[in-house]
Structures are given as structure tokens and as C-alpha cells.
Amino acid sequence: MSSLGGAPWYILEFGDELVYFTPYTTTLLILALVFTVLALVSRPERQVEALFGTDAIYAKDTTVDQMRFRRFMAIACGCASMGAVVTGDLFNFTLFVALVGITNVGIVAAVKNRHVQNAAFQYGLVALTATVPLFAGAGIVAATTGTLSIVALASGTVPQAPFFARALLCLGVVGEGMAPFYAAKAEMFRAPGAPYVIMCSLSSLLIFLRVAEVVMVI
């Protein structure tokens, strides 16, 4: 198998869905793992806002149940990104990406702040829309090549996936990870609780790095 990420060190077999660990995917996996462990053990930040030009200082409080829920979502998000970066099956990859999208919404949706909730709602709508190009891309790859295994697609024994399908896959990942929309994502990051919101950006970065490899290989 010729792959951009190097020869696989280890291939884990789940029936037709191979999970393979190349130097590239393993690096991404370790990154996701480290951040998931950080989200697991760290306590949320206590955000303090100073009102400009006055002496007023607001300390934002994170309640325990909110903290618990967001930590759960951050860990789920980390697990989903770990799955997305190592999986060797295209349909499985799209499913994991969809899971990353919905956990990202969950991380910010728990915050009780009108502004953050509005942003999370818009983000949720984009994540919802993005499933159409995402799964359409995987479907078109299956129809035009006859297989979904990235290993088989990379080996060159089946026809190359059409450009349109790759464009759809990229578009879907853009929508789920909101990768080019960081300017608007900053609005969501006004939510207090640092380790959890960082997970949103990190997971979208990871799935973006992974989809770059996937569309170049298939």
C-alpha cells in the first residue's frame, strides 16, 4: 500500500473496516489522545472579564453540572477525533466526522449565555447541513469505485475517486469542523471553560489534516 502517511506499522481488523496506524495517523492519534487526557484531568478555567475604562471586573462561574456535561462532551469529541484520524474506511470516517461535529455543538451548547447559545445554534445548523455533502461524497466514492476501504482505494486496483466526490468530502469536513470560520468560532470561545472549548478547535484541525490525506490518497 502506498500512502502519503508512510507504510502502516500496524493494521487492526474490524471486519471490512481496517484501522491502520501509519506514522501520520499515529501522530494525529497521539495528539488527540494527549488532549483528551488533558480535558479529562484538568479543571475548567475561571474566566475574568474586565470592563474597559472602569474598575468593574466580572468573574464567570462554571457550575458543576455544566462542567461535568462539557467534560463528557470534550472526552467524547476526543474519542471521535481519535477514531476519525485512524480509521481506514471512508464511510466510517464520515461517521466519525459527523460525531465530532455534534460533540462540538454539545461542548458550547451547555453554556448559559445568550450570545454563545446563538452561535452554537448557527454552528449546529451548519453541522446539520454538512452531513449532506459528507455522506454524498462517501456514497459517490462507493458508486464510482465499488469499495469504501481507503487501503483498497490507495492501492490503485480500483478506479480513482472522481474529483467531485473529493470536493464533497472536503466541503463536508469544512462544515462539520467549521475550519475556515474561526473568526466566528471565536464567538463561541467566549464561553468560559478553557480545556473544553480548545477541544472544538483541535478536533476540527485533526479531521481537516486527516481529510487532506484521504482525498489525496483515494
Add this chain to the structure above:
Amino acid sequence: MIIRRISDVLSNYENILPLFAGGCAIVFLIGVLLLPLPYYDDQLYPKTIDRNSSLDPYDRGGPPFTQVVIKSQYPENSPTAGYVTTYLTPFSWFLANTTHHLGTTIVAHPGGIIDEILYNTRGLDTVVEPTILFIAFAIASFLFRREP
């Protein structure tokens, strides 16, 4: 300067959905212009439909407990594929015998039909799919149960 203006538009979260939808529309339009896409005949998961079977879309054929050939990408990874193509509880068996097209009610009653391809060779998919569903339930229930 132009980057600043683009960034200003992007920073308003209400603009994101129209922008993304516009991007989707453009890509799909290009896709329509690129049609027809070639269909590859040698599909990994071929589908033969026996319209007369009461298990209609899910009928994989074969007598029970005798291995049926189920096509898969890596057959050596799923040696037991094809042994249990259909599992029906007595109630499902009754439905299958008395009504037509039990397959359409697969999700509506307990003890449905095991789709070999889905559950045996593509097991990880079936794990991730309900996970998405449960995460969505978790978010919805958290938002619903929270004190206002």
C-alpha cells in the same frame, strides 16, 4: 484590507450558514455539470432484491445455519459471515409469515433481521451510528432538563 473585510463578514455567526449553503450550492452545481459520473459495475456489496420475499430488502437467501456466500472486502477478517443471515424472534417470524414486506418494519419491532453486511463485516459503523444518536439525545436532554 480585503482580508480584514472578509474576516469582518465571517466574524458574524449569522453569515456562516448562508455562506456555507452557498458554497454547497456552487459545488453541487459544478457536480451537476460534471455528470455523468461512471458507475463501477464490480461493486463490493452487490444487492439483489427478491421482491417476492416477505423479508424484502433484507433477504440474503440461503438455508439457516449453513454458510451463504456474503461478499466482503476482507473475507478472512469475518470468518463467521454468512452463517446467520436472518434472525427472527417468534413475533417477527409470525409477522413475516402473515404480512408482506417485514423488511420495512425492521426498526419498529424487537428482534429484527440481521443484515450480515452491516452487522458482521461493517460492525464499527453500527457502533458509531447509535453513538451519534445517543450524543444527540444527551445534548437534548441536558438542555431540556437544565433549570432556566
